[in-house]
Amino acid sequence: MEIYVTNLSQYNAGKLVGEWLELPCSEEELQDALSRVLDPDKEYFITDTEGLPFTVNEYDNIYRVNEKLEQYVALEATEALCVTFLLSEGYDWNYSIEHHEDVIVYAEQNLEDVAYSLVEDGCFGAIGTSLENYIDYSAIARDLSYDGYREREEGVFYYVG
Known part of the structure; x- marks a missing residue:
């Protein structure tokens, strides 16, 4: 630098x-x-x-x-990524340093993969196996982007603050 x-x-x-x-x-x-x-x-x-x-x-x-x-x-590598993410979202330096722990980093490379993970983890409630084929993961991914989930080269980031 x-x-x-x-x-x-x-x-x-x-x-x-x-x-x-x-x-x-x-x-x-x-x-x-x-x-x-x-x-x-x-x-x-x-x-x-x-x-x-x-x-x-x-x-x-x-x-x-x-x-x-x-x-x-x-900072640890993941913490530094979270600070950089918050800075890119328009937060100032002090805020980004103080709140980097409020960022969730998903290892998945895109929002649709995150949507699959969230459904599998039960974040949308219990879904029977007979309904799994009817889930529109791309629509969930789109909605996640509206809710603040961001795709970046390093993975998907979400600020919960």
């Missing part, structure tokens, strides 16, 4: 002075990198990012971005 930090006053003077920073890093490493890019100037902006799980604006606080990434890499 990287950001490109650019010296703002040099940029305004027509020079591109900047550096890619790999985050998260220690505060000392961050200060050293910023001093290389900014000295003697103090203003910067973020020109580009790669691999970040959240959106960064050009004038965001780099120390706060670094702190967020430290939190992110400390």
Whole structure:
């Protein structure tokens, strides 16, 4: 996960002075990198990012971005997926970190497979074997998408919050 930090006053003077920073890093490493890019100037902006799980604006606080990434890499893989899912659904960083445990991740790759699993698990009540052939799983899948179930590359996600 990287950001490109650019010296703002040099940029305004027509020079591109900047550096890619790999985050998260220690505060000392961050200060050293910023001093290389900014000295003697103090203003910067973020020109580009790669691999970040959240959106960064050009004038965001780099120390706060670094702190967020430290939190992110400390998560288990599934927890990180849940945080990324909540962020993609429009929730802010703090909310996503606090509520990632309220996301259910289904290993199935599409909503119709989830519909089959939910029927098998009895979520719609007991259904006799003579009626199983009449169940419209694609309609259940469509309704699940209306209820907030989302298909993603990593599986199907549902936020219960």
